[in-house]
Structures are given as structure tokens and as C-alpha cells.
Amino acid sequence: MIDTTSTEIAEGEERMRLEVEDGLGILTLCRPDKLNAWSWESTRQLGLFADRIRFDDSIRAVLLRAEGRAFCAGIDITAPGGAITGRSGAERARNYYEGIRWVHERMRVFAGLPQPVVAAVQGYCLGFGFELALMADIRVAADDAVFALPEAQIGVAVDAGGDLRIARDAGAGWAKFLALTGRRIDAATAERLRLLQMVTPREELEKTARSVAAEIAANAPLAVQGIKRDIDLFADAGLADALERTAFAAALTLTSEDSREGYTAKAARRAAQFEGK
Numbered sequence: 320m321i322d323t324t325s326t327e328i329a330e331g332e333e334r335m336r337l338e339v340e341d342g343l344g345i346l347t348l349c350r351p352d353k354l355n356a357w358s359w360e361s362t363r364q365l366g367l368f369a370d371r372i373r374f375d376d377s378i379r380a381v382l383l384r385a386e387g388r389a390f391c392a393g394i395d396i397t398a399p400g401g402a403i404t405g406r407s408g409a410e411r412a413r414n415y416y417e418g419i420r421w422v423h424e425r426m427r428v429f430a431g432l433p434q435p436v437v438a439a440v441q442g443y444c445l446g447f448g449f450e451l452a453l454m455a456d457i458r459v460a461a462d463d464a465v466f467a468l469p470e471a472q473i474g475v476a477v478d479a480g481g482d483l484r485i486a487r488d489a490g491a492g493w494a495k496f497l498a499l500t501g502r503r504i505d506a507a508t509a510e511r512l513r514l515l516q517m518v519t520p521r522e523e524l525e526k527t528a529r530s531v532a533a534e535i536a537a538n539a540p541l542a543v544q545g546i547k548r549d550i551d552l553f554a555d556a557g558l559a560d561a562l563e564r565t566a567f568a569a570a571l572t573l574t575s576e577d578s579r580e581g582y583t584a585k586a587a588r589r590a591a592q593f594e595g596k
Contacts, residue, residue, distance in 0.1 A: 321359045321403075321418055326367060334361040337368050342536035343529070344378035344434065351387025356395030357447040359418070366425035373432055379536035379543070381436040382529055383455055390440045390464070391448025396582060408574060416570035419478050423562050426479060430454040431551070433544040435535050439528035440464045441521060445503075450481030453488075456547060458514065459528040460506045461521040466514070469501040473581030474593060478569035483561050487554055488513050 334355075338345045346368055348355040372378050385391060403418055405411030429436075438455035444466045452458055452466075468485075470477050477498050486494035489512040497504070506518045519527040535543060572578055577593045584591035 321421065322363055323421060325363075328364055328367070332360065334358070334364045335368060337371065339375070339377055341533065342377065342379040343532050344372045344375065344381045346372075346381055346383050348383075348385035348391060351385075351389075353395060354389040354392035354443060355385050355387065355448070356392050357451070358395045359422075361395075362422050362425050365429055369425070369429040369432060372434060373428070376540075378434055379540050380532045381432065381434050382439065382532040383436055383451075384439040384525065384528065385441070387442075389442035389448075390438075390444040391451060392443040393446030393448055393469070396586075403573075412570050412574045415573045416566055419566040419569045420563075422479060423566060426454060433547070435532075435543060435547050437528055437532040437535070439524050440515075441524055446470060447479055447481075450477070450479040450484075453481050453484040453514070457516050457531060459517040459519060459524065459531060460509065460515050461524040462506050462518055463521050464506040464509070464518075465503050466506075466509050467501060467503040468498045469503075471499060472501040472591070473585055474575060474577035474579075474591065475572040475581070476565065476568040478565060478573075480558065480562050480565055483558060483565070485512075485514065487558075 333349055335346055335348050338347070350356070372381060403411060403414045405414050435457065436455040437457045437459065438452045439459050439461075440452050441461040441464055444452055444460075444464055446467070446469055449466050449468055468477050468481055482494045482498040485497060493512055496502070504512075506515060509515045510518050517527060517531070576596050577591075580593060581591045
């Protein structure tokens, strides 16, 4: 089940780490052996670090980065506590609904940080990894980055608002195209769709993204934070209501027989046979 009470991170269980340098909060996904795959625990830790960053006056901008060859390859289906249980189908659906709402609350804190967030993306940026990158204010990607929302291919809804943010930035048609097909796109295509602000050679990603974050950090903090709030208020109008609907859709699909078939088929490397139940 989800740990919603602890504020500690056990040694060896780190999903990310925070370092503060020259006005930047450098938040690093640090499980490269797992391609930085995401879990309930990752969400908990992201919320903890967001709380730490929020009132730290020494942090004027955040650089979100990842170790290894992938930014985040999506959900870690092997993570402990990955499946939510219940005494009945209805209770299990209710528990998933509350679990997804809890995720949205943690994400809202991160996406709503007063300090702007610059994401540096390399390699696989899939599923929840794509959704996390879309929560950043500015996205810089290496030319080897690959993006996708493959959830429908395994029978579940996009659950953290990535499709909504694509609709906001690239238009509803592209959001539907990517989320309904699960197709992968390269960095050049993502930039053309206005989902990225910059694309750079892989070897220059860290330097380029850090330079953008440092440029923001050098400006007047109150002005920077006010600008971010004003733009978000305009751009994200209606997002909160849409995320509430997203939580319901996610709970319904995560408890469906189709999702069980989707995950089983993926593990067996075969085509899933969905029946809509």
C-alpha cells in the first residue's frame, strides 16, 4: 500500500536526491539501473522534496534531471506495493481513486512550486516519465530522447494529466493521437509540437539545461515567481476539474480485466486481447 505518513527516506530506497548549488535546486532521478522507473514511493519522495524546495530562499530555479541512459521509462511494475487491493471490486476501485487523487496532490505541489522548473530529458521518457517532464515549466531534451504515452496499450487511462498538458500545449488532436495510439515520437517531433523548448546533442544536454536554469535564477525572484503564477493561472484553467475526472478514469481502468490482460501480455511479449471489461 501507499506510505502517506512517513517523511523519511530509508537508506538505499532513494528514488531521487536534491542538491543546492549556485541558486539552483538540482533534483536528480537516481535509479539508473531501473531506468528511473516510477512508483508510489517515487511520488511520495517527489512530494517531500517539493516541500523542501518551496520555502528555500537559496533555490531560485530547479533543474530536474536523471542519471543514466533514460529520463524515466514509465511505471515500475515490479515495485513493492504496486497493486492496490480491496475486499471487493468496488472497494479496490475506490482505493485506486483515492490513490490517484493523492498522486495528483503531490504533483500539484511540484508543478506549482514558486520556483520555475527546467527539465533535462534524455533517452526514454515514457508514460509517467513523459507526464513528469510535462509538469516542468521548460523542457530541454537530448536528440536521443523518445516520448510516448503507452497506457492505452496496456488497458489503463493516462493517470497523471500528461494528455491534458499535451492538449494545452500541442492541441487536443495531438493529445488524442498520442494517447490513443501510444505511438513514440522523437525529440524533433516533440519540439515541432511545442512540447519542448530546446533540443540539444546528448553530450550538451546537462550544460544547456543548467544554463537555462541559471539564467532564470539570476533574475529577480519575486518577478520570476509572479510571472510563473500568472502564466500557469491562464494556461491551466480547467486543469483541476479535468484531473478529478482523470482520477476516476484511472481507477476504473486500473481495476479492469483489460488492464490485467494488458500487463500480462506485456510481460509475455505478446499482443493483448482486450474485451472491454
